[in-house]
Amino acid sequence: MKAFGFLSFGHYAIGSQPGPDAGQTLKQALELAQAADELGVNGAYFRVHHFAPQGASPMPLLGAIAGSTKHIEVGTGVIDMRYENPLYLAEEAAALDLLSDGRVALGVSRGSPEPAQRGWESFGYTAGDPNGADMARTKFERFLTAIDGYGVATAAPAEEQYPRMYQAGTPLPIFPHSPGLRRHIWWGAGSHGTAEQAARDGVNLMSSTLVSEADGSSLGDLQAEQIARYREAWKAAGHDWTPRVSVSRSVFPIVDDRSRELFGLQASGRDQIGSLGEGTPVTFGRTYAAEPDKLIEQLRADAAVQSADTLMLTVPNQMGVEVNVSILEAFAGHVAPSLGWIPADKGPVEGYPIG
Template identity: 30%
Template sequence: MPSTPRPLRRLGFLTIGLFDGADPGRGHESTLEIIELGERLGFDSAWVRHRHLQYGISSPVAVLAAASQRTSRIELGTAVIPLGWENPLRLAEDLATVDLLSGGRLNPGVSVGPPMHYEQVREALYPDTADVEDFSYERVRRLLDFVRGKPATDFSGVEGFEVFSDIVQPHSPGLGQRLWYGGGSLGSARWAGEHGMNFLTSSVVRAVEPEGPHDFAEIQRSHIREFRAHHPDGEAARVSQGLVVIPTDSATPEQRAKYEAYAAKRLPRTTTPQGPARLLFAPDIVGTSAEIVEQLHAHAGFREVDEVAFALPFTFEHEDYVQILTDMATHLGPALGWRPGAAA
């Protein structure tokens, strides 16, 4: 039987941070302004996507470092950093630094696998080691160990006038409990649970069965339950859902038409698994807050969670994001049982 919908405890949002290649500074500033707005509206968290060799945020840790100095309360997350592009030790240093600068508000989300278009970027990314790089969960385990304070070297002590540590510095003690894995399969959900991570589940899952029917919500629910079944905290283990949700309560007629056209254009990809990886996409949810609540309460995946990071659409204007976030905080969130500060 479906579980009873839980009152929403944490309300967050996710942005890709698009920018114009001719004026990238303005796009990054827009992202920071959106995060500042999220804090003023009472959101519990703001998350940024990660894009390489595209016109979106390529350095989320740097962007969140800036955001940490322009906000004081809202949690700041990455959804997600693809570790195939990263050195886990160096990333651990950056994450700990930003976590300390933010006062312990960083929520790093990561994933594994070869970088997108690896054959085209391998020579630029790993010119000497492209054939031997390990893109498995081992890369996440290394990051976890470094962030959680396990030794990175067998050397420490004083050498001349310099003092060396055997663990990553700076060390931020609470950060190891705020690491998230962005997964879309039963295997990734299980691995994240076994390693005590939090779990980010988005609008994409991997379809297992070659034949239908393919029910996105049921697949997502199975991932959440698999994660909690293998996590030390069981039912209390944290899961955040990231569907594309667009409330229209205060939208103009022109905005509503744009939002509906955006969702309609993306709808065909939700009917069958896409590509060799058999990815299944969730339909975007567009409507008034009352209409969205009805759909979410019927969604098997949503019924398992009490925190969300609703994804903002990719290609809208700054003013559209202001309207969407304002409606989320003032209409949709309260209708789902959320209130500002409830997660504190």
């Protein structure tokens, strides 16, 4: 593990529910990212969901974080391509990459189930597959074409252009263009097959908080196999750069009486097999909560954590900034150094070499 960051699901309260509302949650996310930047934490990542009281459109928040920090990477885990205009997303991603000087880790994927039935149709998009996988794939390919600078439209006749800039019929790319953006795109893979496809596509791998394989093996072992297949497929594809790989875990260091009171009962001894409502069994990860020396031992035994270069800590954002800063501070001070952590202010993180 070379880098670690936090992954926030962005839950907020609505109506008479207790807890921070949407505005407070966004402002707290910004404050948490700023504090994490001061600690040397490498990344601030946010889940994206629709028709639910949690994070939705991430770009305003990511831009605010990038503009008020120095080192921390900003990103998503993940943007649901079924709900996106791929060319507009390409413009936004390029602008964010340029504004942040490349501090972007934009995770995208087909997305997970949402409360709305075929909610992407309400956004104006129609898919053939019941879960929208075909449309997400088509949009992703178009998104990659756009960020790579290829033409995605055709210039109008000169007399119809304003201003007149192009010869009629010229292929037109989106603007702005950020030349290094492809290396900052991650595919959120929930299976071995999608991980291998991400390698063929030439993007980084963001292994999901769960995997669709469920044969009784631990999440760490299943993800380690996924990562191995990804790297083998990457090598076979012949790409000329080394990608990064991330995994997510719930980790709570117990360093004092307060953290023991808050998180001491959160630990789970094993992963769980469940369902996301699509009929396929999935493996969910366990929660780690222990004293630092025990956490180090447990995370060293987690094959996926050892295989990845980046660890995302899922944080309980509704507990407020101070509690979440204390989690990051404890992990940075007592656990991460023993796992090979390189703080953000010590330089950019690169992926593991692929031999």
